[in-house]
Amino acid sequence: MxxxxxxxxxxxxxxxxxxxxxxxxxxxxxxxxxxxxxxxxxxxxxxxxxxxxxxxxxxxAKDDLILAYLERVDGVWTGQLHAAAEAAGEDPAAQLVGLFDALTTACRRDGYRGCAFINAAAESASGTRVHDRTVAHKQQIRAWIRDLAVRAGAQDPDQLARGLTLLLDGGLASGVLDGDPDAAAAAGAAAAQLVAASLRTPPTPN
Missing domain, CATH: 1.10.10.60 (Homeodomain-like)
Incomplete structure (x- = not known):
């Protein structure tokens, strides 16, 4: 060969x-x-x-190439998340759940090795340009999800955004660690429950 x-x-x-x-x-x-x-x-x-x-x-320098690589990954993955959310319709609550379809697609792809940003963070020291870029990516994703949570009427948009990003990252990691693409479906189901719970109006005190 x-x-x-x-x-x-x-x-x-x-x-x-x-x-x-x-x-x-x-x-x-x-x-x-x-x-x-x-x-x-x-x-x-x-x-x-x-x-x-x-x-x-x-x-x-090699880090210049790594940063360019992460920039490209950011564009691809962010685009997939937004496309999955938009495919769920115009309701922000539905989009918060629908974005997890991108996770399902990713975990079923041949050669899947988890989240490129989590992998990069594990290989870079805190305070370096590469590590800072991984943190910025995660912050941008959480800010976008928080905006959807606000528009959906979540009681605590910050908490919902953090919870959903934890599920998203956990699904990305589990998809490669477990070798089971169904981990993404489980993450999506948990996300649906979390979103539903966050939108419930709390009971009025007597």
Whole structure:
């Protein structure tokens, strides 16, 4: 079998406008499959088929490439969450439950290895640019869910948003740790119960 590196486009034949994309696409595949530290720069250069000088022109340090990778993952995953929520209809409460359909789809995908941001956080030290980017992603997701909770009329939007993001992250982790894609369905069912409970009007004291 011919290795991916052997079939990569030679650097001299790679148009300058495509070089960065080739590097990033290769890094996206290797970082997710192998981990941020296990996927080395030399391997990424070889499999992307670009010259070393070209690589460092676009990504002077490995962390620059990791941040670009996380930015792309953010766009993909956030887009999937929003699409799943919107597919549930216009009711914000239904969207809070519907967004978990993206989790079900993710956990059933071939090569699924959990949340790229949780994985990245586990490999990066607190206070670094990479770790800060993972925290920012999680904060952005929780802020979006909180906004839906507010529009749904939740009694405590902050608590509901935190609870749902914990279920979301737990489902992402369980999907790979248990090797059971049904973990996502369980997370979605728990989310539905949590949303329903948060919207109930508390009894009026006598």
């Amino acid at each position: 011919t290795s991916p590196a052997a079939t990569a486009t030679p650097a001299a034949r790679t148009p300058a406008g495509q070089a960065r994309e080739k590097i990033l696409a290769t890094a996206f595949r290797l970082f997710y499959a192998q981990g941020l530290r296990a996927a080395g720069i030399d391997t990424i250069i070889a499999e992307s088929g670009v010259a070393k000088a070209t690589f460092y022109k676009y990504f002077p």
